[in-house]
Amino acid sequence: MEYFLTEEQKMIKELAARIADERIKPVAAELDEKEEFPWEIMKVLAEADLCGVYIPQEYGGLGGGVFEQVLVVEELSRACSGVAVSYAATGLGAFPILMFGTEEQKKRYLPDIAAGKRLAAFALTEANAGSDAGAIETTAVRDGDYYILNGTKQWITNGGEAEIYPVIAMTDRSKGPRGATAFIVEKGTPGFSFGKKEKKMGIRASATRELIFTDCRIPKENVLGREGMGFIVAMKTLDRTRPGIGAQAIGIAQGALDVAVKYARERHQFGVPISSFQAIQHMLADMATQLEAARALVYATARMIDAGVKEFSKEAAMAKLFASDMAMKVTIDAVQILGGYGYMRDYPVEKMMRDAKITQIYEGTNQIQRNVIALELIKEYAGRK
Amino acid sequence: MKIAVCIKQVPATTEVKINPATNTLIREGIPNEVNPFDLYAIEEALRIKERLGSGTVVALSMGPPQAADALREAIAMGVDEAVLLSDRAFAGADTLATAYTLAKAIEKIGEVSLVLCGKQAVDGDTAQVGPEIAENLGWPHVTYIRKINEIGPSEIVVERMTDDGYERLAVSLPALFTVVKEINVPRLPGIKGQLRAKKAEIPVWTAADLEVDPGRIGLTGSPTQVRKIFYPQHETTAEMIEGSPAEQAAALLEKLRGLGVA
Numbered sequence: 001m002e003y004f005l006t007e008e009q010k011m012i013k014e015l016a017a018r019i020a021d022e023r024i025k026p027v028a029a030e031l032d033e034k035e036e037f038p039w040e041i042m043k044v045l046a047e048a049d050l051c052g053v054y055i056p057q058e059y060g061g062l063g064g065g066v067f068e069q070v071l072v073v074e075e076l077s078r079a080c081s082g083v084a085v086s087y088a089a090t091g092l093g094a095f096p097i098l099m100f101g102t103e104e105q106k107k108r109y110l111p112d113i114a115a116g117k118r119l120a121a122f123a124l125t126e127a128n129a130g131s132d133a134g135a136i137e138t139t140a141v142r143d144g145d146y147y148i149l150n151g152t153k154q155w156i157t158n159g160g161e162a163e164i165y166p167v168i169a170m171t172d173r174s175k176g177p178r179g180a181t182a183f184i185v186e187k188g189t190p191g192f193s194f195g196k197k198e199k200k201m202g203i204r205a206s207a208t209r210e211l212i213f214t215d216c217r218i219p220k221e222n223v224l225g226r227e228g229m230g231f232i233v234a235m236k237t238l239d240r241t242r243p244g245i246g247a248q249a250i251g252i253a254q255g256a257l258d259v260a261v262k263y264a265r266e267r268h269q270f271g272v273p274i275s276s277f278q279a280i281q282h283m284l285a286d287m288a289t290q291l292e293a294a295r296a297l298v299y300a301t302a303r304m305i306d307a308g309v310k311e312f313s314k315e316a317a318m319a320k321l322f323a324s325d326m327a328m329k330v331t332i333d334a335v336q337i338l339g340g341y342g343y344m345r346d347y348p349v350e351k352m353m354r355d356a357k358i359t360q361i362y363e364g365t366n367q368i369q370r371n372v373i374a375l376e377l378i379k380e381y382a383g384r385k
Numbered sequence: 386m387k388i389a390v391c392i393k394q395v396p397a398t399t400e401v402k403i404n405p406a407t408n409t410l411i412r413e414g415i416p417n418e419v420n421p422f423d424l425y426a427i428e429e430a431l432r433i434k435e436r437l438g439s440g441t442v443v444a445l446s447m448g449p450p451q452a453a454d455a456l457r458e459a460i461a462m463g464v465d466e467a468v469l470l471s472d473r474a475f476a477g478a479d480t481l482a483t484a485y486t487l488a489k490a491i492e493k494i495g496e497v498s499l500v501l502c503g504k505q506a507v508d509g510d511t512a513q514v515g516p517e518i519a520e521n522l523g524w525p526h527v528t529y530i531r532k533i534n535e536i537g538p539s540e541i542v543v544e545r546m547t548d549d550g551y552e553r554l555a556v557s558l559p560a561l562f563t564v565v566k567e568i569n570v571p572r573l574p575g576i577k578g579q580l581r582a583k584k585a586e587i588p589v590w591t592a593a594d595l596e597v598d599p600g601r602i603g604l605t606g607s608p609t610q611v612r613k614i615f616y617p618q619h620e621t622t623a624e625m626i627e628g629s630p631a632e633q634a635a636a637l638l639e640k641l642r643g644l645g646v647a
């Protein structure tokens with residue numbers, strides 16, 4: 001499909017593809033096996049100027065938007081979505097600053113993020129607050145010019161590796177959803193430490209850790225937006241980053257399709273390549289069709305966001321939902337096409353299948369995406385006469 | 386420190402095809418790229434500049450007008466300036482004429498204290514141009530550099546790869562080195578670099594600009610005559626020896642004796 005990228009978008013996509021093929025593919029299995037954070041590749045992405053594709057030029061970025069980030073995430077995910085999410089999670093940490101930060105905060109954090117000097121992360125989830133974000137128990141109590149944070153965030157991507165953490169904490173429980181506030185917390189702040197690194201099914205190159213706050217004093221200048229806006233910051237951020245999860249999903253699926261088609265042409269059974277069996281052909285045809293449909297939806301959503309449309313929760317949720325369900329299905333089918341070989345770690349598709357699963361879970365499970373979509377639909381129809 | 390890097394545009398293929406009638410490389414229809422070994426030279430020049438915290442890196446290439454693309458890639462990687470040496474009079478140059486022309490350009494650039502080249506070009510595979518440039522300039526040169534240990538104002542300590550290890554050499558500046566791929570991992574051209582490269586103006590120097598001796602450039606200045614280019618044929622045959630291990634060993638020994646090997 002021709003998506004009519006601009007010259008600069010093509011440049012970004014090609015460079016990301018080159019990094020994926022030359023630098024990530026050769027080490028993807030090893031990173032997965034060792035559960036090693038891909039610092040070397042992060043450095044390559046930084047040198048390639050890809051860390052700031054979505055950051056305005058005045059803060060050292062390339063001045064693109066969600067779409068440019070989608071292009072990079074998709075290409076990297078083709079080779080290893082563990083690497084891709086480490087890259088993308090910095091975006092998840094940067095978007096709240098981009099959207100809600102003061103000029104001062106933007107100047108302080110965005111140039112380093114754009115240059116790839118510092119990674120970021122975003123911390124909302126807790127042990128008792130997953131889909132139900134309103135149940136978070138981390139508190140921030142005002143003390144003069146400071147807030148004192150106490151609590152534990154769970155499963156934070158880039159936890160421990162990143163330096164800049166937008167964190168959502170309750171400042172006034174009595175106000176319910178208006179009682180949360182977003183803070184920028186820097187690694188190294190006294191009272192801020194990291195818990196255990198999780199052992200995961202997939203995206204094992206990425207780091208997932210607990211963030212532990214014990215009487216952690218944060219200056220009031222580090223409040224993002226205003227006190228009470230914490231959940232708005234979180235929801236607006238996720239709306240903007242969900243197409244990125246969609247991009248991860250289409251990248252993984254593309255990687256799996258590439259392997260499956262190649263394998264089907266080479267593997268002979270009953271004296272002919274298995275690609276000559278209609279059962280295999282139809283599977284490949286469905287995989288490719290679903291993949292392209294997902295890509296079209298993700299791209300269209302990203303472009304719509306970048307064009308400045310105000311409301312896009314529904315479309316962002318659709319892009320994430322559709323692409324991640326597609327990736328799960330496509331990777332399962334890719335394993336099927338490779339048969340027993342597909343089940344072995346000697347081939348990359350079993351990893352892709354493990355990696356695909358997370359895209360249906362994080363940044364809101366697909367059940368939650370359906371809730372969002374349905375709610376928006378019902379609102380829309382209620383507004384019609 | 387001013388560092389010059391000599392780069393060559395080569396056909397982007399591992400299988401170079403030769404026209405048997407003319408004994409020249411077939412270039413039609415094959416995309417071009419920067420000679421892969423030269424990327425290590427560019428990278429090392431950039432690293433030296435970064436290590437010293439200052440300096441200028443100039444890339445130069447002799448070739449047809451489209452060789453400017455190779456220089457653009459060098460700019461995208463981060464070199465400060467690029468110069469293309471292009472003139473019909475340069476065409477048909479062998480390594481001697483090429484090295485002479487490049488040396489004249491290095492003199493024209495001026496104040497260059499270090500020249501880096503790849504160990505060889507993958508199309509011609511001669512590995513001669515680097516050392517010949519140094520001879521033209523009257524500078525010392527060291528080939529097959531795998532590491533630059535120390536950089537002083539008037540001296541550089543390098544490691545030269547040999548068949549069975551390496552030599553550590555202190556070389557007075559100005560000097561020329563050719564580098565091997567063990568020296569570094571070349572960076573990829575970043576987006577900002579690519580955008581800069583797209584807009585960059587690359588000056589073209591002709592024979593007149595370089596004030597060269599017309600008898601020493603291009604085809605006229607090239608004593609090398611290619612009579613024939615061919616791939617050496619290595620013919621190997623295999624013979625299977627049958628029988629018990631003892632019989633096989635005896636038969637093998639007899640064969641080897643017959644060949645005068647044992």
Ligand SMILES: Cc1cc2nc3c(=O)[nH]c(=O)nc-3n(C[C@H](O)[C@H](O)[C@H](O)COP(=O)(O)OP(=O)(O)OC[C@H]3O[C@@H](n4cnc5c(N)ncnc54)[C@H](O)[C@@H]3O)c2cc1C
Pocket residue numbers: 089121122123124125129130131132154155156157158200208358361362363364365366367368371
């Ligand atoms: C590898 C990894 C990385 C992560 N990275 C981050 C990060 O960087 N930052 C961060 O803040 N969080 C992160 N998360 C957390 C992630 O966003 C949550 O796991 C996710 O939101 C789901 O929450 P939960 O796991 O607690 O599931 P639960 O909310 O307990 O859900 C369990 C099941 O119930 C369903 N369910 C729950 N509520 C409803 C409902 N109302 N209607 C229908 N079904 C429902 C869910 O869909 C799911 O199937 C990460 C998680 C993982 C696994």
